[in-house]
Amino acid sequence: MGRIHDQKYHHGMEMREPHNYNLQSATCETRKRRQKHKSALLTGKCRQHVSPFFLGYIIAIAMAIRFLVMVGIWAAVFMNSLVIQGVSFPSLESYCGPCPKNWICYKNSCYQFSNDSKNWYQSKASCQSQNSSLLRIYNKADQDFLKLVKSYHWMGLEQIPENRSWRWEDGSVLSPDQISMVEMQNGTCAVYASSFKGYTENCLTPNTYICMQRPVRGLSKTQ
Known part of the structure; x- marks a missing residue:
């Protein structure tokens, strides 16, 4: 009787172990999916921040700076032109x-x-x-x-x-x-x-x- 009881006990343990393993695997998979989902959400947010308005804003600033530089250059050229008796030509x-x-x-x-x-x-x-x-x-x-x-x-x-x-x-x-x-x-x-x-x-x-x-x-x- 003792041997039969031990066999049933070992058989039950063998049945439980795969079940626990499956639960752990499922939990790991769920965690991985959640992490991937969060990463995808973060990536999507970053992309939204970068495009398209942010890029347009950066381009507009660059063009404005270039325009101001050109205006400064032309102003310098004009001021260095001939000046006589308070008359700028x-x-x-x-x-x-x-x-x-x-x-x-x-x-x-x-x-x-x-x-x-x-x-x-x-x-x-x-x-x-x-x-x-x-x-x-x-x-x-x-x-x-x-x-x-x-x-x-x-x-x-x-x-x-x-x-x-x-x-x-x-x-x-x-x-x-x-x-x-x-x-x-x-x-x-x-x-x-x-x-x-x-x-x-x-x-x-x-x-x-x-x-x-x-x-x-x-x-x-x-x-």
Whole structure:
């Protein structure tokens, strides 16, 4: 009887052990599946964060930085262009005719911005000694760079006392479409400031001045 009991006991143990093994295997498989599921969820979240808005955001920032760098470069180039008497000019690449040395050539006219201050009569004489005249406005479109002028300069306008009309040095009458006159002080001469506006000024007041010259064919640029 004892042997029979032992055989049943061992037989029962043999039946239980595979069952326990199967349970452990199933548990391990379940854990693995859960881990894979969590990994898949995490991967999916990461992918959602990375694409597509995040990538678009990064690209937009990169483009903005590149744009700012280009703007900075062009601004530096512009600021390093010719600056005379508070006037900043764009780079004048095209050749528009022979001008004296250190003069500005713009749309077939030559300009010189003085560094010294003189009265109107002295300024006029200084320009004439250089085969030029004080600034004259012929056409706003052809002289558009003069809008950038920031300080006062004598120009070639003088008021005729008899009829209070304004005339250029060559005797031609000022046209309303050339420049607008603003009464500032008692005087019969005019200074140019900016935006095609002239201001009355006492002719004996010292001011800087602008000489202007129409290029003559054959004139040396190194004069």
